[in-house]
């Protein structure tokens with residue numbers, strides 16, 4: 014893809030964190046919930062998942078103003094069995110309900126080896142990897158599924174039915190990097206099209222079709238059309254799998270009925286499915302970790318195909334970006350900062366300063 018045509022400014026993570034927190038609390042989110050949401054968004058920015066970071070603030074705040082997302086909702090947790098619980102997000106932020114759900118899953122896994130949490134009546138929770146990281150920080154393996162609004166045709170279909178719903182999972186390691194897989198079942202996440210639109214860039218033609226079913230490199234036309242599933246029927250099946258576990262199972266919307274982020278008529282009603290697993294269920298923890306380290310070394314030490322300089326482990330590129338951006342700051346284009354500052358103005362809070 015072409016490099017951004019606009020000038021880029023680097024914002025320090027702590028500055029961005031305070032700014033995002035201000036906007037959230039200025040829109041009726043409690044300090045406690047704003048801390049969770051801010052951490053998730055800035056973590057996405059740090060990991061280079063720019064499509065699912067602070068730039069999403071305007072779309073979330075718009076839903077609050079449209080009264081289809083409740084900024085002050087308190088998620089309700091109900092224990093179902095000793096190892097299973099359900100969270101009713103009460104149409105609050107997906108970040109808050111999913112954070113609570115993963116915390117509960119971890120606590121159950123610490124006692125029973127596995128903890129399973131279903132989340133219903135929720136909203137978009139951004140980058141799935143932050144939940145995988147939450148589990149890794151507690152020393153846990155995890156599965157993180159969500160459904161989302163229609164963007165993708167099922168294999169053989171021509172109109173949007175399934176969401177570009179990411180499948181994510183992870184496992185801690187010893188001295189090497191943890192395993193973090195976080196992928197949308199489309200050729201590219203829809204957020205990458207919105208990012209290209211914001212930045213005035215073109216997109217690769219294999220990402221999406223326009224409304225007439227033609228390949229396009231124009232992000233505006235792609236948004237009117239459909240995303241393409243990765244691997245044909247396999248990507249389509251993974252999107253359906255996310256809907257079975259997150260939508261059907263939880264009692265949330267499913268089968269094309271999750272409300273899109275730009276439809277102000279009703280709540281999104283997203284569902285999530287979160288599992289935490291104790292990695293030392295079947296062997297000692299040291300054994301598990303050294304086997305994970307060995308796997309990492311085998312993967313990155315693989316013989317390289319022609320033209321490849323370095324083989325990366327899933328999640329590794331994002332972790333390297335995270336380390337780099339912690340030092341250098343997070344790049345934002347002028348248009349992106351302008352969009353965020355418009356939100357600061359609407360919320361009546363201090364704008365983001367940049368040079």
Ligand SMILES: NC(=O)c1ccc[n+]([C@@H]2O[C@H](COP(=O)([O-])OP(=O)(O)OC[C@H]3O[C@@H](n4cnc5c(N)ncnc54)[C@H](O)[C@@H]3O)[C@@H](O)[C@H]2O)c1
Nearest residue numbers: 138139140141161177179193194195196197202325327328
């Ligand atoms: N909440 C939602 O509804 C929603 C919907 C869609 C996407 N998303 C988020 O969008 C983000 C982007 O998704 P995506 O599918 O575009 O991700 P991606 O294609 O950038 O990466 C997918 C996976 O492949 C790995 N990977 C990428 N390049 C690699 C390489 N060269 N070597 C080894 N591994 C590599 C990454 O580490 C990652 O685990 C994710 O964080 C996802 O959670 C969220």
